[in-house]
Amino acid sequence: MAQSANLITTDELARRMGAPAVRVFDCTTYLRPRTDGQPGYVSESGRANYEKGHLPGAAYLDLAGELSDTSSKLRYTLPPLETLTRAFAAKGIGHGTFVVLYSHASPVWATRIWWMLRAVGFDDAAVLDGGLDKWKAEGRPLETKETIHPPATLTLRGRPEIFVDKNDIKAAIGKAGTLTLNALSHDQHKGSGGVIYGRAGRIAGSSCVPAVSLFRPDKTLKPIADLRAAFEAMVRDPVFLKEASDVRADIEPLTGAEVVREIRRIHEIPAAVLVRESAVPAARPRPTNLRHKSPRRSQPVAA
Numbered sequence: 001m002a003q004s005a006n007l008i009t010t011d012e013l014a015r016r017m018g019a020p021a022v023r024v025f026d027c028t029t030y031l032r033p034r035t036d037g038q039p040g041y042v043s044e045s046g047r048a049n050y051e052k053g054h055l056p057g058a059a060y061l062d063l064a065g066e067l068s069d070t071s072s073k074l075r076y077t078l079p080p081l082e083t084l085t086r087a088f089a090a091k092g093i094g095h096g097t098f099v100v101l102y103s104h105a106s107p108v109w110a111t112r113i114w115w116m117l118r119a120v121g122f123d124d125a126a127v128l129d130g131g132l133d134k135w136k137a138e139g140r141p142l143e144t145k146e147t148i149h150p151p152a153t154l155t156l157r158g159r160p161e162i163f164v165d166k167n168d169i170k171a172a173i174g175k176a177g178t179l180t181l182n183a184l185s186h187d188q189h190k191g192s193g194g195v196i197y198g199r200a201g202r203i204a205g206s207s208c209v210p211a212v213s214l215f216r217p218d219k220t221l222k223p224i225a226d227l228r229a230a231f232e233a234m235v236r237d238p239v240f241l242k243e244a245s246d247v248r249a250d251i252e253p254l255t256g257a258e259v260v261r262e263i264r265r266i267h268e269i270p271a272a273v274l275v276r277e278s279a280v281p282a283a284r285p286r287p288t289n290l291r292h293k294s295p296r297r298s299q300p301v302a303a
Contacts (some may be wrong), residue, residue, distance in 0.1 A: 119162055
């Protein structure tokens with residue numbers, strides 16, 4: 001597996017399971033291809049799967065229903081950081097806790113929430129390497145009883161600079177120095193196949209490192225050497241901007257941070273929004289640039 005402080009193995013979690021400060025969360029959501037002839041996906045909560053069986057002591061985090069801006073027309077939109085901090089605190093995430101995140105079928109849901117925690121300044125979190133799939137494959141115990149962690153106090157130390165919006169992306173097109181990455185499949189990147197977001201194609205100037213290419217069949221991350229090779233083919237500058245649809249982009253900070261010194265920002269608005277606009281056409285991959293840093297904010301937030 002890739003060695004990283006942002007990952008925890010099933011063996012290590014099994015040893016630490018039940019420790020007072022450990023907070024385990026099932027983050028599963030599903031994206032189902034639409035069946036009405038329209039492009040895109042339908043978002044489905046993973047709570048039903050959680051209720052069928054989850055890691056002992058794990059609570060459920062509902063990304064769409066509890067951790068996203070429900071007033072937005074776009075799924076999984078990041079809420080104001082103050083709101084998000086209160087939501088995390090209410091779920092038992094706070095000072096002195098160590099958070100383990102996992103998901104079923106795809107790690108993108110756990111990595112999305114891992115990145116959201118970073119946005120509010122909480123770094124004591126790790127993603128379970130291999131997720132629920134590996135845990136079950138190893139015959140480890142599951143339970144069906146719901147867990148609700150006691151509320152905690154969490155201080156907001158906001159990092160708004162690690163997300164960007166549509167206007168930032170559009171302004172970056174054509175500027176040298178920063179690489180924009182698409183984490184969807186190569187076919188989707190080229191506009192030649194896969195589920196279409198609005199219209200076929202990609203953000204102009206973006207390159208592609210498919211998220212699925214970073215994992216082995218057991219859902220664990222590939223060795224560092226393999227990850228390095230995937231990113232070195234694209235990265236020409238140690239600070240680069242990310243672009244991907246929905247939540248797949250959140251995997252690559254987890255992996256790329258082991259290869260590149262720092263991944264500064266991740267695209268907040270789904271690619272579907274951009275590719276619907278004629279001002280953001282499909283184009284051949286080329287570097288784009290965006291350099292910006294917002295001030296950090298700090299304030300205590302109690303659940």
